[in-house]
Amino acid sequence: MKKSLLYMLIIVLAGCKKYEEAPLIDNPAYLRVFNDLSTSVDVLHNGQSAPFLTFIMDPQMDKDGVVNTGAIVGDYLGTRQLFSLSYPINEANSSIGTGQGNFLYPINYEYPGNAHVLTAPAINGFDLSAWAQVPSGKHRVMFINRPQSNVPFKDLSALIRSNVLLDTVVNFDKGEVYTLEVVSRDLDRGVFGLYMRREAFIHQSFEENKIYAGFVNLSGVTPVTLKYKFFDGFSDKVGIYYTYNIYDDINSSPQGNAYYNPLPGYNKTYYTTLKTKMDTVVPYLQLPLLPVDYFFRQDSLRTYADSRDVALLNGSKYGSLPHVRFDMVDADNVGPSLSLTCAFDPVAYNTWDVNNSSIKMLAPNLNLIIATGNKYKIYGTLNIMELVYDRVYVMQIQRGFNEMP
C-alpha cells in the first residue's frame, strides 16, 4: 500500500516543473507602447515601409553594427486597435496566426500586450496591468520597420533590420506611468515621431460616480487631401461638444426609427477647443453617472448599438442604453462635424474592420456594465480620447473595484 502511494507520488510529481520567477526591478517606471500609424505605403506615399514595427529599448548590435535585439523587444507591433483598456484587452487571445489570405503572422497591438513581463501595480485605484515595469532612467528607444511575416526580428536580414524609423532617448522617472506612441507628424512627407505622455491620472483624484473623458489631438500636419476635404478628418483646431442621449421609449420602435432625447443640460453643450496638437497634459470633462434605473427597462438591461446597424451604416440607431455623443467641429470654419457616438458594446468593438465599416464614428459605451449572474452594476470610467487624423483611439482606464460587483 505504501509503495502504491509512492508510485502515485512519482506520477504526480512528474508533471511539476518549477519555473524561475523574473527578477524584480529596482526603482521601476511603467511603460506602454502603441503604434498609432493608420496609413500604409502606396504609390502616392512610398519610400517608407508599411506601419508594422519592432520596438526595442536599449538595443544591442550584431557584429555588423545593425541592431538585432535589446533589453526589451516588442516585436510584431501592428497598428493599435481603436479601443484599449488599462489591462491587456487581448490577454486571452493568441497573437499567432492573424492576418489574411496567406499572410498569417503574429500581431501585437501594443507593448507589453500579451507579453509575460512584470506589470505595474494598481496605482490610485486604477488597474494598470497593461503597463510594463521598466528600469527608470535614460533609455535608448528604437522603432524599426519590419515585414508582416512570422520571422522573429533577430532572424530578419541586416537590410531589413537597418530600416530604422525612430531612434531616440527617453528618460523615465521612478514610479511614473508613461505611454509612448509612434505618430505620423506629416503624412505627405513621411515624417514620423514619438509622442510620450507621462500619465497624470495616477496623481489626480476622481469621483466614483462620474465619467471622465479627456481629449488630445495627435494628428500631424494637415495633409493636402484633408485640406481639400477628400476625406473626413480632424482640423487643426477642434471644437468639442457633447450630448448625453436617452432613448425615447415612447416614440422609438425596434423595427423602425430610434429617437433620443438629450438629458437636460447636456444637449450639444460646448466642452473645449483643442488648439494645439500633441499635448501631454490632458484635462478631463466630467459627465454624470446616471442612476441605475436609466440602464434598465422593466428589469431588463437596455441594449448597446446593434452590429447590424453599424454594418448597414444606419446612422440613427444606437441602441437603448444612455450614451454620450461627442461632436468634433472645425473651430475655424463652419462645416459638418465628425461625431463619436459612444454606444457600442466594448466586447465586440475591436472585431470591426476600421477600413470597411463605420466603426470609426462609434466608440464603446462610457458606462461600464459589469454582470455577475443576474445582477448588473454600472461603473463610471476614465477615458482618454486620442484624435488621429480621421479616427479616435479610446483608452479606458479601469478602476479597481472596492466591492464585489
Add this chain to the structure above:
Amino acid sequence: MKCHKMITIMQKYFIILLGCILMQSCIKKEDVVPPAPDRSRSLAVTIQNNYTFSMFAAALQRTGYDKLIAGDSLYTLLVPNDAAFAIAGVTPDSLQHMDISLLRKIVSYHIFRGIVKSSDIPQTIDYPLKSLSGQDVFFSVPIPGPYQNQYPDEKHPYLHINGSTVIRPDIVASNGMIQSIDRLLEYPAANIKEYLETHSQYSLYTQGLRQFGLLDRLAQPGPFVVIAPTNDAFLMHGYDSVAIAAMDTSHYKKSAFGGEILRIGIFFHTDMNDGPMAPPYNQSNNPPVYVAQDFLVILNYGSFGLSVFDFLHVINTYEPPYWNNPYQYGDQVSLDYPDHLTLNGVVHGTTGLMAIPDSLIIK
C-alpha cells in the same frame, strides 16, 4: 498466502502500468534533416546549364562578365529568361551586334555584389539597391493590407523589380544567388527630357511640353512620374503637330500639358498592386488623389484621370453628363507602355489623353 500472491501480482501490474505511463511522455522523433542545397555549381555554370537563360549567357560572354561570376566573390544576378529578351525585341543576332558599351551597362545593371535573397528585401515598394553599374534597381514586395488582393506563397512570385516579376526566386549557386525575371531591365536614361526626345512616339507630347515651357524642368532632379500620351492619343483627339504649334499658351491652363507630370516618388505598374490604395470613394485618410496646385489626378484601380477638385460631389450627383464620371478634362488612362526608368523619374506611356487641351482653355 493467496492474498500475498495477489498483492504481488497487483504490484507487478502496477509497476508495469507506471512504467507505461512514464514512458508515454517520451517520444523520440528523428530530426528531419533538410536536403543540403547543391552548392557545387557556380553562377556561371548554373546559367550555362539552363537553356532558358541562353540569351543572358551569351550577353555575359560577350561583355566578359562571365569570368567575373565564375570566381569566388559573391554576386546576385537578375537573369531575364529568353522570353524576356524576345519581348524586348532582342534576337541572338542583334545581341551579337549591339553596341558593346551599351550591352555592358545593361548587363552590369543586372548584377549585384553580395547575396540578395528575396526574403531579405524590406516589405515596401521601390526599395533601391545599387547594382554593379552604379545605378539603383528598385525592389517591391506586396504589402499585406485591407485592399491587397495578391496572396503570394512560395510557389508564386512575390518580388517585383523595376516593374518586372521574379518568376523563379532564390536559385542558389556556390558563389551567389539568381533571381529569374520576366523582363529585360532597361538601363535608366539620363533624364525624362532626354527619354522623351529620343523616343519618337512621344514627339507630339514633347512638342507641347516645349511650347508650354515645361520640358526643361524634366531635366532637373526629380523625382517625377510622367504619364506620357503617345502620338496616337493626340491624333485620335484631332491634335497633330500643326494644331499643337498653333496653341497660344496664354489661353490654356498649365495642366493642358503639365497634368501628366506628377511630382511624387517613382513607381512602376506592379506597385499599384503591391501597395494597393483605397478606392476613391472610400473615405479613408489615404485617398488616392494627387493634389497639385493647378490640377488633381485620381487613381482608380490602376487608371489615372484628371479631375475637378470637388470630384466627390460630381460622382455622387445623379445628373448627366458627369454622373459617376469625374474625368471632365480627358480620358481615364491606363499605363500601356509602363516602367521606363530614368535617373530623375519614370515615364509611363499611355494611349489615352488625360488632358485634352481644348477642355483646358481658360475661359
